[in-house]
Amino acid sequence: MTVNQFAAADLMSNLDDRSREIFRNIVETYLESGEPLGSRTLARMLTASLSPASVRNVMSDLEELGLIYAPHISAGRLPTQKGLRFFVDAFMQVGDLQPDLRHEIESQVRRTSAGRPVETVLTEASQMLSGLSRGAGLVIAAKTDHAIRHIEFIRLDPQRALVVLVGDNDEVENRVMELPAGVTASQLTEAANYLNAHLAGRTMSEARGELRGLQAELRRELDELSSDLVERGLAVWAGSEQGGAARMIVRGRANLLDSLAAGEELDRLRLLFDELERKENLIELMTLAEEGSGVRIFIGSENKLFSLSGSSLIVAPYRDGENQVVGAVGIIGPTRLNYARIVPMVDYTAQLVSRILR
Template identity: 55%
Template structure:
């Protein structure tokens, strides 16, 4: 069934539809015609409202979960409401101050991001997410430890004391002297640079034949930097905060869905891919229910916004995950504001 566009609904149908959706998002309960007649100024009888609701159900916008239990929006109905009828409400001054305070705290960037994400989770009553590229370490020392005749362990020590190891394939004709020569060269020439800066210098020096290396050691240097850079680029930092907020009083009636959602949140690689799909474009992305395969079983919604630096580069993605019954009008602007605040951290 094709969902009708909003302009094809009559004024009466739009009014009833909006009341049903807003009431459902507020209470989580199906809405009956008698309830609508009491809370609205439509001047319609319950019978007239029932007729309109029946038309909306036939159009695929509303559904009746149980006989005589009232109506609730379908996934298509929620999409129509979010895209064509929702009136966003900006975060309050207190909410903005809370987000900015967390983002501005002194300390490592990752701690500020985690704290800001936790604040977003608390304000939205959803699980908060942020995805950023793995920070490139500033290099301090290198080493190569032989493992076999054709493999070695490349050891990178960062200025912050972090240590990372990668297994690299050795070029033919390698000997212990070439391993040491490559390690000495990298420690002497590349200390204080990021991986990207180190690769650029290596390419420049080797291309100009200025590096005091034999061909085997030069090949080893290139391989060592390449395996660090490629692996790091595939491992973005995903921070998830506030999963417990998904278990509230309303969730007690739908524990299977909540359990499924919590299980899905364990699949961080899949979540990272989902958030990464929101990197393109300027607008906030809203995935409702089965519109994304990852959270189709739990019937959850994802709101995600790219975090852009002043020069337009996408430096991360921030968002929330919650039930399809969440306050989109309030949460979407909150995610937008958090993205703008995080941009100042990551710029």
């Protein structure tokens, strides 16, 4: 049992069958509609006959345990974050994927993987998860060090140039670099030609090592400004945050707009979009995925990466041929996600991506 499951077992021991049924109905109604559930409606839903007054007494006990709350005076009840976690750990039953859904996921992932760059496969996986879950599909991919096919310098203005790098996987990456004073168009061309002649076919890390061994030849064959350009052209990747250890692919943000109401919910959604734009927390998300062997669920503030917006994250790691975690796939959305349905989808998608990478 996990720590959460121990806590859930302790809470469960404090609830009788009637309290469990009332709590489960409140949560399931919230997950289905987002609406609070009142005592009169609850009384009609129960298997045993119970008056609204008796239901309110049970609801009061559940509030004292921190499992539900009243969003407004005289309103029904909604689950708290603690209540949602308790429901997921103690009540939720995750079954196998339906055969048709399993086939749909497999056919989409397999179709996009045939002769396509890994980036394309991951993007399509994110898009697919978004479409199936009505949340935002999320993929975290470890930064790969592909071999260099071509490098080019394009002047933007007297002080800056765009460094264009084409990898052997057909990915194109651009970086803006500062130019040393006095650089001419011919020197930009000369520097690019030197890099392509000596470093094509090598990865970026190999290229930097190769360049260190060519320092004497570099100074001999090129003038000072051109050799400076060569070194800057490679250094701009080493120091760029885009060249970091991971990248994030998010698809289906518009789906979140459909699932949230106006007012406070939309404010939280704007916070989520801001959080998704931040790159510095990607390593932490990779770490979260690595800490578990399968699917992990983070609800509200449990999820440090998106805690401001109070969103939920369902994430599972995928692995390479050496069984090392190299990324994660998942769904991010409001706490009112269909966890039981989404967990097996995320798990199966991660398994498929792992098989493709092997």
